[in-house]
Amino acid sequence: MRPVKSEPLRSDALRNRRRILEVAWDVLTEHPDASITSIARRAHVGQGTFYRHFPSREALILEVYRYEVQQVAESADRLLATRSPDRALREWLDRLSCYAMTKAGLAEAMRKATCARGSLAGVGHDSVRSAVETLLAANHEAGTVSRDIGADDLLLAIAGLWQIDPDGDWEARARRLLDLVVEGLLASAPRGPACETCGEPAAARAAGPDRGATGDEDHATNGR
Amino acid sequence: MRPVKSEPLRSDALRNRRRILEVAWDVLTEHPDASITSIARRAHVGQGTFYRHFPSREALILEVYRYEVQQVAESADRLLATRSPDRALREWLDRLSCYAMTKAGLAEAMRKATCARGSLAGVGHDSVRSAVETLLAANHEAGTVSRDIGADDLLLAIAGLWQIDPDGDWEARARRLLDLVVEGLLASAPRGPACETCGEPAAARAAGPDRGATGDEDHATNGR
DNA sequence: TTGCTAAGCGGACAGCAGTCCGCTAATTTC
């Protein structure tokens, strides 16, 4: 218990922690479902040591990918600065899913972490969650999404993402899912969804599924 | 392996199977996360026997609640007979979530079963899946939902349902989730939801520019 | 009834998650 970084760790503890993370990174990128036991063994630490640092498998994985996840989370602000709130939201979701899918094991972790009921609000998700909150807030402000919809609701709606098999044609499935979710979000807009013909609040619709040039923004690749 | 009901079971096998199901029902209603071992023990069968009948925990649970799940699944037809396709879909989804929530342990099983990647297409889900297909087909026909959206997509979209804590205020959360999903579905409609201002349909935008009307179903998703 | 055969049994077993606790050694105090 107590994985929270409270007081400064003792030197050997810090060394162990780092070693575990290194080994975990190596092992997990190759065998996403390697056992905790094997990781502990390869890091030359006892089970007890492992669990003191990472209370659960998901805690480990989220920590391993923390830096990179944070990158994605932080890109929300940049997206909001250069795009309309709805487009920003959609692109961010694309990035999130893309990242989760390509980083083998992470999707799994997200899934499990979300699966462990209640832990959604738990460890490491915080950065993602707050990113979602920021994006939603901007959309609330712009009137593109109903204020009735909170971060929890959105996270729940995209829960399906973590179930997609990263080895299959995840791109198409993820796109269809996000299309659907985003359509739903925009349809909830206080000003109502767009109408092409009379052009009323059509702006809301802008975030089309095609998303051609995502080019510029760095895709937060490769951490560490 | 081979839980598929192929040839008629030998009498003792049948007896064991029934006994396991009985015990499982009792135990699971009281302790939704009772261990397989304990169920096997209380049913006076060996582990091997248990696993021969039910290859996984989820298989057991889905079998335990099979009759009731089937009831829900079958209600789809009745709903379709008395309501518009979109209303039928929505009401059915409400029923499904309501049932899953109130039947402690089932939500859990659904979650796990869906969580175990790939097994979505697996055991027991068949009745639910085909109900979804029926409902979607009706909506495709009526033009209320884009043909691009298949049963898999919908099941993915409502994956969040199984994550909701049945002990919390699941009703509100489920409602918001389903509102969102259904809005998204209807927004994808080829004829689109009518525009209040000018009455024109918002048109085909939702389906996405690429891959226009592919026509038929069989999304040929999910390889492997 | 008796014997044959394979379907089915069940417990031993391997491997894992997660806990516990006596021991070790890093750090602090003098």
Next chain:
DNA sequence: GAAATTAGCGGACTGCTGTCCGCTTAGCAA
């Protein structure tokens, strides 16, 4: 530097999932 104090260590242990395989016995044929 030595003693005292704990933070931290690590492996034994519990209980679980899922597999395997030698034994039992249901079902059948004569």
